[in-house]
Amino acid sequence: MRKYLTLSEVKELLTNEREKRELNNLQKAALMHAEEFAKLKPEDAAKLVDELMELDFVTERHAVKLADILPIHPDQVRAVYAKEKIVLPPEDIKKILDIVAKYI
Numbered sequence: 001m002r003k004y005l006t007l008s009e010v011k012e013l014l015t016n017e018r019e020k021r022e023l024n025n026l027q028k029a030a031l032m033h034a035e036e037f038a039k040l041k042p043e044d045a046a047k048l049v050d051e052l053m054e055l056d057f058v059t060e061r062h063a064v065k066l067a068d069i070l071p072i073h074p075d076q077v078r079a080v081y082a083k084e085k086i087v088l089p090p091e092d093i094k095k096i097l098d099i100v101a102k103y104i
Contacts (some may be wrong), residue, residue, distance in 0.1 A: 004064040006045040007038040013073055040103060048103045055099075057092055070100055 011034035014027055023031065031048045040048065045067045050065035062080055070101070074093045081088055088096075 004060050006044040006049065006064050007068045008040050008042040009037045010034045012042045040067065044103055048071045048100065051099050052096065055095055057088065066096060066100060070104055071097065072104070
């Protein structure tokens with residue numbers, strides 16, 4: 001089973017692992033990236049993902065990506081869905097932005 005992790009969760013996991021042992025180069029790079037770009041606490045990111053997934057058009061993968069980038073503009077939301085060529089109506093984009101705004 002695949003579990004998607006937010007950058008905040010990755011940061012927490014790798015930080016905990018670094019306390020136990022030396023990380024390899026890939027893990028160090030991933031930790032540096034997560035430290036630079038993770039904007040929320042892991043528990044807040046998890047709440048945001050859960051809240052986004054309550055919307056029937058948001059998958060776990062999309063919710064995690066949205067929690068990582070914390071979009072503030074409709075174009076940022078559209079970019080998350082662009083790969084699958086999914087076009088969300090403006091009212092769905094607004095729902096996403098309204099939920100994300102509570103965590104910024």
